[in-house]
Amino acid sequence: MLGKTLAEKILGSHTEQKDVAAGDIVVAKVDFLMVNEALTRIIPILEDMGVEKVWDPERILVVNDHWAPAADTRSAEMHIKSRRFVKDHGITHFCDVNCGIAHQVLPEMGLVKPGDLIVGSDSHTTTYGAFNAFSTGFASTDSALIAATGENWFRVPQSIRIDVQGQIPDMVMSKDLILRIIENLGSDGANYQSIEIHGPVIDAMSVGSRMTMCNMGVEAGAKCTLMTVNETVRNWMKTRASDVRWAPVEPDQDAEYVDQITLDLKKDPLEPMVATPHSPNNGRPISEVEGTPIDQAFIGSCTNGRLEDLAIAAKIVDGKKVNRDTRFIITPASTEVYMEAVKTGVVETLIKAGAVVTNSTCGACIGGGLGVLGPNEVCVSSTNRNFRGRMGHPDSLVYLASPATVAASALTATISDPRSV
């Protein structure tokens, strides 16, 4: 029998047959379902299906995060519907507009554990791969089927294995690494596939930095992005879910991969990367775009709105001022992140430098509010997508970069290398 990849092992353990291989179409039982405002679409589907009670009210998280607090009457209506649904179905885990972004709050609540199969009604659900969980984004109909039955069909994905050797230099971040990886893969380089990321660089990473990478695997089309458990994940589980039993999942030595890539950062050092408009796969070394004038610098989103992201920004702008030709907007990924940033003085440093710190929400990343771009405006952003019109006007331009690069750029009103400020 051939060895198994992480995806084959985790997905297989949730099926009746247990032994599954890439290419199989299987029915799997899901451990947890996350739904955001897509719930507005899911409710009528459940009604069509004649479902009166969800499969397990303790294994669903309902989050109002995309337009929080409501940005207009339409999003307000969506939130009314989700609140009513939570009451009607007795949903245990509910995050209203005061919590933050789903992909940050679900792990914070201790609801993700290694080996889990998690589905969310959002493409960036791949984020929980950082916790050794097979997690993937579905849309409304698939989410409704899971809400009703706790299961759905999956095609077991083939896997690409990436090993990262060496180390990441100062002021360079995991965002730069994933921008380089998805530039190599292209927008559909991992379509339908699982990306496994291994190696000493990943083992040494903080939980937040790992989440950034797994979050953006979907920008290469991946169904999931998976890592093995490291010390920082163990500590996270101890603090967040001390009473939960779990076991780490490792791929077999002889697992079969469609591609194996080694990135040696000693031989080929990692530089700050910037993805130019209009694709996250347009990653370029910062030297190629340095000096591009910007109207807005944004740090936030499920990709890079965590404490370490805000902290490095504060370190860069400490005692300095945001350039008058730009504006610096910061949206912490969750209220917990926000509070920690207040406690540690990060928020004060940022505000003193001239930044605007907003409540926790998806906000500007989806053009939903709190930093929407006007015609011909240019933004350097720590978010995940720079598709045309994503953050506002169809004629606006978005450059994706690490929080360090965004903060450095806020000081000069041009795209700037964080190693040089």
Add this chain to the structure above:
Amino acid sequence: MFDDDINTDLIIQGRHLTMLDYSEMAKHTFEILRPEFAKEVKPDDIVIAGRNFGGGSSREEAPAVLKTLGIGCVVAESFARIFYRNGFNIGLPLMVVPDISSDIEDGQLVTIDFTEGTLTIDHSRVLSGEPLPALMQEMLEAGGAVQMYLKRK
């Protein structure tokens, strides 16, 4: 006809997603690339695209607005995975035909045979698509995933 990498933001922008009425939202389909699209499209028209159609956000609104406009089928060289699921889930037929972009021009008459998995251009040239997995065929025949669930229940 559309290029490679048509992502779901290009099919329907995020800022329109709060509209609850699909027929209202559908007026904004492909707004950035072809503002006239929603007005000019006719029932059973076929959308042809290159590689990786429907990448990006998981929004089911993307196939839903196409279905609302009466699109008969989307034919592409490949589909992003979530869009592919969503299409069949809501009963919007999708077909993978390698190199379709180079074989066809805007405005040509296309006939599709799902059981045979073939596409005919102007009654003359026949191209073969990739065969549908059995599950997808069952779903299409049922009219979508919800209908299939109700049938199996």
